[in-house]
Amino acid sequence: MTIFLCGFMGCGKTTVGEILAKQLGLPLIDTDAYIVEQEGRSIPEIFAQEGEPYFRKVEAQAIRTLCTKNAVIACGGGAMLNPDSAAYARENGAVVLLNESFDTCYARIQGDTNRPIVQRSTKEELHQLFDQRAGIYRAHASHVVDGGVSPEQMAERVAAAVQ
Numbered sequence: 001m002t003i004f005l006c007g008f009m010g011c012g013k014t015t016v017g018e019i020l021a022k023q024l025g026l027p028l029i030d031t032d033a034y035i036v037e038q039e040g041r042s043i044p045e046i047f048a049q050e051g052e053p054y055f056r057k058v059e060a061q062a063i064r065t066l067c068t069k070n071a072v073i074a075c076g077g078g079a080m081l082n083p084d085s086a087a088y089a090r091e092n093g094a095v096v097l098l099n100e101s102f103d104t105c106y107a108r109i110q111g112d113t114n115r116p117i118v119q120r121s122t123k124e125e126l127h128q129l130f131d132q133r134a135g136i137y138r139a140h141a142s143h144v145v146d147g148g149v150s151p152e153q154m155a156e157r158v159a160a161a162v163q
């Protein structure tokens, strides 16, 4: 079974993914952590040294490599915006959107120095990005799970959605 968690930065993909993977007895693969390990540098360093298009290329390659694994895959916030990556993911498993509000995501990510898009954007710009991305996440998801609950409850909701 392969479960891809997608959604805006701060919706809880990594946090919920860890709990869900334990519950299901599957490994958790976080695409951001995978890229950091592969590149030997942080995401802010990759963005600063190579630019965002390079990061997106590496991210798409990572999804392609990982999409056949029996695992919970916590995607980077932009990974499932790529139509090819989303198609690979859908062919191989469930793509679950963690549907949190902008205010909730923003409260969790504001001031974070490990997310270059947060660092370079105002709150208004992030809200615009959230609105732009919302429809794309939905279009690419096979399941939508509503948030507003604890990470443990989110993990239960995801497990119930994909069973």
Ligand SMILES: Nc1ncnc2c1ncn2[C@@H]1O[C@H](COP(=O)(O)OP(=O)(O)OP(=O)(O)O)[C@@H](O)[C@H]1O
Pocket: 007, 008, 009, 010, 011, 012, 013, 014, 015, 016, 032, 074, 075, 076, 077, 078, 108, 115, 148, 149, 150, 151, 152, 154
């Ligand atoms: N359901 C939740 N309730 C309360 N706090 C949460 C919940 N989900 C995540 N958090 C907290 O929000 C922060 C961001 O969560 P997380 O890193 O899992 O987001 P993400 O979706 O993986 O973001 P990114 O797209 O940047 O990888 C963390 O500090 C985490 O503890």
Ligand SMILES: O=C(O)C1=C[C@@H](O)[C@@H](O)[C@H](O)C1
Pocket: 008, 009, 032, 043, 075, 076, 077, 078, 079, 114, 115, 116, 117
């Ligand atoms: O939403 C995004 O575009 C991103 C989210 C993070 O998970 C990282 O993949 C990176 O900071 C970009």
Ligand SMILES: [Mg+2]
Pocket: 013, 014, 015, 030, 032, 074, 075, 076
């Ligand atoms: Mg994450």
